[in-house]
Amino acid sequence: MERIKSFIEAAGWPRIIIALFLLSLFIIAPFVQVRLDASISDTLVRFGMNGVMVLAMVPMVQAGCGLNFGLPLGIIAGLLGAVTSIELNLTGLAGVLTAMAIAIPIAVLLGFAYGLLLNRVKGGEMMIATYVGFSSVAFMSIMWLLLPYKSPNMVWGYAGTGLRTTISVDQYWIRAISDVFAIQKGDYFYFPTGMFLFLGLLCFLMWIFMRTKTGTAMTTVGSNPDFARASGVNVDRMRTISVILSTVLGAIGIIVYQQSFGFIQLYMGPFYMAFPAVASILIGGASVNKASILNVIIGTILFQGILTMTPSVINSIVQTDMSEVVRIVVSNGMILYALTRVVSVKSR
Amino acid sequence: MAVQELLRMQGVGKSYFGNRVLANVNFTLGKGEILGLVGENGAGKSTLMNILFGMPVIAETGGFEGKILLDGKEVFFTNPFEALEAGVGMVHQEFSLIPGFSAAENIVLNRESTKYNLIVEAFGDRLRTLDRPKIDARAEKAIDTLNVVLDKKTIVSEMPVGHKQFVEIAREIDKETTRLLVLDEPTAVLTEGEAAILLQSMRRLADMGISIIFISHRLQEILDVCDKIIVLRDGEVVKELTPEKTDIFEIASAMVGRSIDKQFLREERVEILGEPLLKVENLWVDMPGETVRDVSFEVRKGEIFGIGGLAGQGKLGIGNGIMGLFAAGGTVAFDSRPVPLNDPMAVLSMGIAAVSEDRREVGLLLDEPISWNIIFTALQVQNRFLRTLPGGFIRIRDIKAIRECARQYIEALEIKCVSERQRVVELSGGNQQKVCLAKAFALEPRLLFVAEPTRGIDVGAKKVVLDTLREYNRKNGVTIVVISSELEEMRSICDRIAIIDEGRVAGILPASAPSAEFGLLMLGKVEKTKERVNV
Numbered sequence: 001m002e003r004i005k006s007f008i009e010a011a012g013w014p015r016i017i018i019a020l021f022l023l024s025l026f027i028i029a030p031f032v033q034v035r036l037d038a039s040i041s042d043t044l045v046r047f048g049m050n051g052v053m054v055l056a057m058v059p060m061v062q063a064g065c066g067l068n069f070g071l072p073l074g075i076i077a078g079l080l081g082a083v084t085s086i087e088l089n090l091t092g093l094a095g096v097l098t099a100m101a102i103a104i105p106i107a108v109l110l111g112f113a114y115g116l117l118l119n120r121v122k123g124g125e126m127m128i129a130t131y132v133g134f135s136s137v138a139f140m141s142i143m144w145l146l147l148p149y150k151s152p153n154m155v156w157g158y159a160g161t162g163l164r165t166t167i168s169v170d171q172y173w174i175r176a177i178s179d180v181f182a183i184q185k186g187d188y189f190y191f192p193t194g195m196f197l198f199l200g201l202l203c204f205l206m207w208i209f210m211r212t213k214t215g216t217a218m219t220t221v222g223s224n225p226d227f228a229r230a231s232g233v234n235v236d237r238m239r240t241i242s243v244i245l246s247t248v249l250g251a252i253g254i255i256v257y258q259q260s261f262g263f264i265q266l267y268m269g270p271f272y273m274a275f276p277a278v279a280s281i282l283i284g285g286a287s288v289n290k291a292s293i294l295n296v297i298i299g300t301i302l303f304q305g306i307l308t309m310t311p312s313v314i315n316s317i318v319q320t321d322m323s324e325v326v327r328i329v330v331s332n333g334m335i336l337y338a339l340t341r342v343v344s345v346k347s348r
Numbered sequence: 349m350a351v352q353e354l355l356r357m358q359g360v361g362k363s364y365f366g367n368r369v370l371a372n373v374n375f376t377l378g379k380g381e382i383l384g385l386v387g388e389n390g391a392g393k394s395t396l397m398n399i400l401f402g403m404p405v406i407a408e409t410g411g412f413e414g415k416i417l418l419d420g421k422e423v424f425f426t427n428p429f430e431a432l433e434a435g436v437g438m439v440h441q442e443f444s445l446i447p448g449f450s451a452a453e454n455i456v457l458n459r460e461s462t463k464y465n466l467i468v469e470a471f472g473d474r475l476r477t478l479d480r481p482k483i484d485a486r487a488e489k490a491i492d493t494l495n496v497v498l499d500k501k502t503i504v505s506e507m508p509v510g511h512k513q514f515v516e517i518a519r520e521i522d523k524e525t526t527r528l529l530v531l532d533e534p535t536a537v538l539t540e541g542e543a544a545i546l547l548q549s550m551r552r553l554a555d556m557g558i559s560i561i562f563i564s565h566r567l568q569e570i571l572d573v574c575d576k577i578i579v580l581r582d583g584e585v586v587k588e589l590t591p592e593k594t595d596i597f598e599i600a601s602a603m604v605g606r607s608i609d610k611q612f613l614r615e616e617r618v619e620i621l622g623e624p625l626l627k628v629e630n631l632w633v634d635m636p637g638e639t640v641r642d643v644s645f646e647v648r649k650g651e652i653f654g655i656g657g658l659a660g661q662g663k664l665g666i667g668n669g670i671m672g673l674f675a676a677g678g679t680v681a682f683d684s685r686p687v688p689l690n691d692p693m694a695v696l697s698m699g700i701a702a703v704s705e706d707r708r709e710v711g712l713l714l715d716e717p718i719s720w721n722i723i724f725t726a727l728q729v730q731n732r733f734l735r736t737l738p739g740g741f742i743r744i745r746d747i748k749a750i751r752e753c754a755r756q757y758i759e760a761l762e763i764k765c766v767s768e769r770q771r772v773v774e775l776s777g778g779n780q781q782k783v784c785l786a787k788a789f790a791l792e793p794r795l796l797f798v799a800e801p802t803r804g805i806d807v808g809a810k811k812v813v814l815d816t817l818r819e820y821n822r823k824n825g826v827t828i829v830v831i832s833s834e835l836e837e838m839r840s841i842c843d844r845i846a847i848i849d850e851g852r853v854a855g856i857l858p859a860s861a862p863s864a865e866f867g868l869l870m871l872g873k874v875e876k877t878k879e880r881v882n883v
Contacts (some may be wrong), residue, residue, distance in 0.1 A: 211744035217728055220720075226710045230673060230702070231725040232693030235805070290715075 012285055018302045025309040032316035037187035039309060046304040048178070048195035050254035050276065051261045052298045053204055056246045059122070061291040062210065063242030064222030065118055067281070070129035071134045071274035073114055074250020077107035082255055082264050083163060086172050087151045093180075095173035097172050103251040112249030115240035125325075130274075137271045144266045167264040174262045195260060203293050209245075218242055222289045255278075275335045279303055282338035296301040309332050352379040353420070354559045355528060361583075362395055362406065362415035369395050370583040373414070377528070377576075382550060382560045384570035384591075387580035387603055393563055396580070397530055400561075401438055402431045435527035445511050447505035452487035454504055455519045461486065482547035486653055490518035493556075495550040510542035517546075519554065529553065530561045543775055547573045565806065567596045601805055601859075622649030625827050626795055631678035632851075633662070633669030638674075640665035641851030647795070647829055652821050654842035655831040655861065658870055662851035664705055667797040667831050669855055671695055671702045673710075677758040684793065696729040705831070707777075707797035711784045712771040718765055719754035721772050721783050727751060727789045755787035763817060778809025796820075800833040815842050835866055 008016060053071065060068045068074075073250050081103025100208060121128045145162040152165045168174075175182075178241070180194025209215045221238045223229045229235050250278060253290050258264050281291055284299020310330045311323035351627035355627035356379040362370040369490040370392040377383050387393050398405060399412045402425025406412055415422050418434060425431040427479060428438075440474040445454045461483050462476035487500040496514050504512060513534050520526055531550070543566075550573055564570055570577055579587040579602040587602040600630040615690045640662040647653045657663040669676035672692040680687040688694045704710040713721050727733045728747070730793055733753065751883040761782040772783055781801065788796055796815060816842050819827050830836050838845055839859045846856040847869040854869040 094684075135832075190371060208742060208744060211732060212742060213727060213731065216724065216745060220724055223713045223716055224709075227713050227724075230671065230692060230704060230710050231728050232696045233728055234693075 005109070014254065015283070015285055015302065016300060018283065018306065022302060022305045022309065024107040024304075027311050029309065029313055032313060034312050034316050035188050037186065039312065040309045041189045041191065043301070045178075045192055045260060046308055047188065047300050048192050048199055050253075050280065050304055051296065052249060053277045054255050054280045054284075054296045055199075055202060055206060055293070056211075056253055057277060057286070058206060058291045058293070058296060059218065059242040059245040059249075061281070061286060061289060062215075062222045062288050063218045064212060064225060065239055065284045065286055066129065066241055067278045068129060068243075068246045068250070069126055069274045069278065070114060070132040070136075071246075071250045071277055072133035072270040073110050074107050074247035075254040075273050076136055076140050077110055077269040078103045078251035078254035078258075079140075079249065079264060079266060079270065080106055081184075082169075082258055083154060084265075086154060086167065086169065086264075086340045087149050089172075091149070091176075093173070093176050096176045096255060097254050099173075100252055103255060106140065106250055107248040107251035108244055111244035112240060113123050115243035118243055119239055121234045133274055134271070136265060137268065140270075141267050163266055165265065165267050165269075165295050167266070169258060169262055172338060173259055177260050178260050192260065195256060198256065202252070203227040205348065207293055209313055211296035214238070214241065236249050276307075276331065279331075279335040279338035281334065283334065301335055306334060349528035353377075354381075356378045356415075356417040357396075357400075357724035358415040358417065360396070360399060360412060360416065361478075362392075362399060364409050367636070368583060368770065370399075370412075373580075373583075373585055374584065375578055376589065377561065377574075378561050379527075380554045380557045381575045382554050382562055382573055384577040385561055385563045386567065386570055386577065387581065391580040391603070392583040393580055393603060393839075394532075395583075395751055396565070397438070397561070398533065400431070400530070400624055401425065401436060402427050412462060425722075432523070433525070435523075435525040435765075436530070437523060437526040437528070437652040438530040438532070439513070439516050440532055441712040444517060445512060445515060448503065449513075450501050450503055451498060451507070451518075452484050452489075453614065454515050455487045455490055455500075455522050456483050459523065469691060486522055488516070490522040492550065493521050494518055494545075495552060500800055511539045512543075513538060514546070514549075517549070521558075526558060528559045528561070528562070532563045533565065534562075534563055535566055537805065543569065544690045550704050566746060568778050569600050569844065570599070571596065622651075625649040625651075626829075627679075627681040628666075628670070629679045629681075631666065631676065631680060632675040633665040633674050635662075635665035635668055635674040637664040638662050639669075639851050640669055641849075643848065643851070645853060645856060647827060649827055650821070650825055651844065652818070652828045652842045654838035654845035655848060656833065656838055656845055656866065656870070657830060657854070659833060659849035661835075661848050663831050663848040664761055664799055665851070666848070667702055667799050667829065668704075670800060671700070671797065693729065693746045695793070696725065699792075699794040700797070701791040701793035701795075702790050702797040703781075703784045703799060703801065707780055707784060707804075709764060711787075712772050712780060715771060717769045718751050718758065718763065718772055718775075718783055720770040722754050722757055722786045722790050723750050726792075729791065753790060754786075756846055757789065761786055762812065776805075776809075778812070781805050781809065781813055782816075785813065789820065793826060795827045795829070797829045797831065801830065801832065802834060810837070817841060835863065835870075839863070839866075 022185040024040065024210050026036065029039055042203055056071060056074060057068055060066065062282035074204070077277045081099040084102045085099035088098065090098050116240060117132065118128065149163055153171070154163050171245070175192070177198050178195040180197070182193050183191040210219065213253050217228065217233045218241065220231070221233060221235050225235050280299040280303040281295055282299065283303050284295035284297070286292070286295040307327065314326050315321060315323045357373050357375050360370065360373040373396060400416060401733055404427060407426055408578050417423070423434060425434070436705055446457070446754045461479040463479045465477045467475045484500055491500060494514055494517060498511055498514055505802065506516060507515070517531070517534070520529055534546060538546060547569060548563065553558055561572065562574060575588040577591060577594070577599065578585055579589070579599060589599065603632050624646040629644045631640060637660055643666060655663045655666060665674065667690070668674050670680055670687065670691050672695050676689045680689065682698055682700060685698070687698060688824055708714060710843060713724070724731045733746050733750050734743040736743050751768055755761070758765060758768055763779050763786070764783045765779065772780060801813050801817065805813065814837060817828060817830070820826055830838055840861045844856055845859050845866065847854045847866060849870065857865055
């Protein structure tokens with residue numbers, strides 16, 4: 001009994017309730033003709049796709065810069081890497097890795113500037129970050145039209161210039177990471193081993209980083225900047241590093257997402273990308289200035305699990321195709337719920 | 349004097365999750381009596397008052413043992429409203445006033461006098477009109493009872509703290525049912541003059557038949573005003589005293605459980621002090637509220653050097669300026685090497701450490717474990733507590749070394765905690781201060797600045813902190829600069845004391861100089877400003 005109590009206390013009621021709800025969906029699924037193996041497979045794939053972008057929240061939260069609502073900035077760096085890699089006609093793992101290699105330096109530059117900006121608006125980071133994300137998306141909507149990409153797979157057919165809104169990576173590097181050691185059982189169950197290994201690697205690197213001198217300093221800056229300064233830590237530098245890290249992870253994250261999803265979504269694609277990631281880490285139990293790898297993993301599984309299962313189960317129960325509606329209601333509902341957590345933590 | 353009994357506590361006890369904080373408390377309080385409740389921080393005073401007041405935290409954690417009798421009848425309050433109804437009023441340490449309301453409005457809050465109007469017919473009594481003249485009269489009566497000068501129309505946010513305290517007491521008085529009033533350290537925020545007025549008012553209230561439980565750390569006040577004194581230590585009543593038959597020393601020693609009359613006695617030392625270690629010339633520091641204008645002094649090797657002075661004169665700026673926390677200029681030399689100003693890292697790596705006067709904001713990571721607090725600075729400045737991962741490129745925190753170091757200091761400084769992983773915010777003030785000291789010691793500095801080491805901690809912890817500093821100085825030969833407003837404490841451990849006045853050194857005296865001389869140095873300013881005001 002004591003152990004159950006302490007477990008509930010450690011996990012927190014919201015997570016237990018959401019987990020029980022998710023579990024009940026899995027139990028109901030077979031009864032309403034939703035295949036369990038396909039559902040589990042879907043949940044796992046979505047978890048792998050989104051994991052890196054949720055992980056991108058960790059450094060900034062730890063450094064006290066709040067939740068990275070400016071994730072679209074990192075995503076844009078990732079998109080630039082991805083379209084350039086396709087322009088170069090690269091395929092397979094080489095294509096994905098090139099996309100990342102191009103995206104990372106861009107993300108570092110953008111992240112640095114973004115970090116300088118956030119250092120000037122201490123206390124209001126999240127609001128500013130949201131608008132950095134939005135305005136960068138708007139700016140890039142112009143740029144996607146103007147950038148001199150030529151690959152016929154990517155440009156508008158009738159004009160010959162300007163990138164299309166959705167670009168397929170089918171012939172280039174679809175599932176290039178996911179398929180490494182992937183397991184396919186029957187028609188419905190697919191386990192993207194490579195993507196999980198990659199996510200695991202990034203999580204491990206983050207775990208190590210948080211334990212280095214710099215990572216420790218970063219956590220302390222988030223916990224009490226005055227203390228950190230009195231201990232000889234350059235607070236602004238730590239914050240900038242955290243923003244750069246977050247932006248780079250956002251760039252890598254979107255490339256992982258695309259190779260699994262199969263499409264590159266430009267223009268308004270990155271616009272709302274930050275919200276599911278923010279919601280995931282909050283549902284995972286993070287607060288505005290404390291987040292751990294465990295928060296990332298739990299949060300992503302719960303959020304993506306609910307998002308996968310609710311539409312298909314409800315759809316089968318009501319017997320009409322309204323999965324898209326349900327998906328939007330559920331995902332925005334979860335985001336709304338998660339954002340109320342932000343307020344409660346702040347006011348404590 | 350046979351007074352009618354109002355409150356009786358019988359065998360009251362309480363434990364939180366198996367941790368006993370209160371055991372078998374028995375006492376009675378007569379009508380119109382003032383009971384002084386003293387004890388160190390964490391002795392169980394607040395818990396006792398929470399039980400009396402029916403705070404939900406008590407019921408949530410399993411209730412309490414024993415009985416409380418009010419007017420001979422057993423009472424059991426499950427929430428503060430029931431206590432209020434039964435005539436138990438409480439004035440908290442934190443102000444629970446509405447800042448934008450006037451004194452009168454706060455005094456009658458939620459019990460306003462009202463008048464009938466037509467809307468009431470439709471919407472009920474909650475829409476009655478306020479009867480302003482009556483409210484004002486009530487507020488005035490309550491304020492008059494306290495015998496203080498206080499304008500009932502002043503907005504609370506514009507009042508000095510002392511007046512806020514009075515408003516809060518006036519609110520309790522205004523409740524006609526109030527029979528028992530609990531004052532939790534009401535004088536802590538008051539000036540001496542205001543405190544004296546409050547004590548008089550308390551006497552008047554008692555004469556009107558209201559019983560008072562008075563909690564205070566200022567023992568002289570307790571002696572002056574109370575009819576009965578109860579000393580709590582570690583959750584038990586260790587002594588019940590009457591003021592006529594006791595004195596401060598008896599109360600204080602009962603509180604800490606050991607004889608402390610020698611606490612502030614000086615221990616003369618014989619060895620001759622060494623060469624100058626720290627030379628400060630023409631230092632200025634731009635610290636808001638503590639501006640340092642032009643300060644020069646020398647601290648010798650192995651010395652405990654005190655810096656005193658009244659608040660706001662700049663004594664705190666000196667330490668913070670040298671540590672690089674505020675913009676500063678001038679020349680500072682440590683061991684004949686120049687100390688770069690405005691660069692905390694450089695100063696720390698020269699072997700200078702500091703304990704901040706602002707424990708909660710600057711000194712501690714409240715939400716992190718004790719061990720982090722202790723080792724963080726050493727980790728950042730000296731690259732200690734790191735271990736190399738296989739491969740040799742990356743170094744991460746060495747959990748084992750950190751734990752060992754933290755445990756060592758927890759033991760050495762007797763920090764009361766569950767384990768080194770407990771969060772610092774859960775510790776009492778005295779233990780937090782010990783963590784601050786441990787943090788500075790972990791740097792193994794050659795020069796240590798300690799600002800206000802005893803601020804906001806109880807008598808027992810003060811002694812431990814001062815003893816620790818002295819021992820650290822004697823055993824490790826570390827030079828210490830103590831910056832404090834508590835002159836007597838400084839005189840007990842320092843060798844020489846500089847008095848800062850208007851951002852300048854007013855004088856440096858050996859600690860054995862009579863306190864009157866220090867007083868004159870400090871007050872030099874007070875007289876000067878007086879003259880200026882007169883002109």
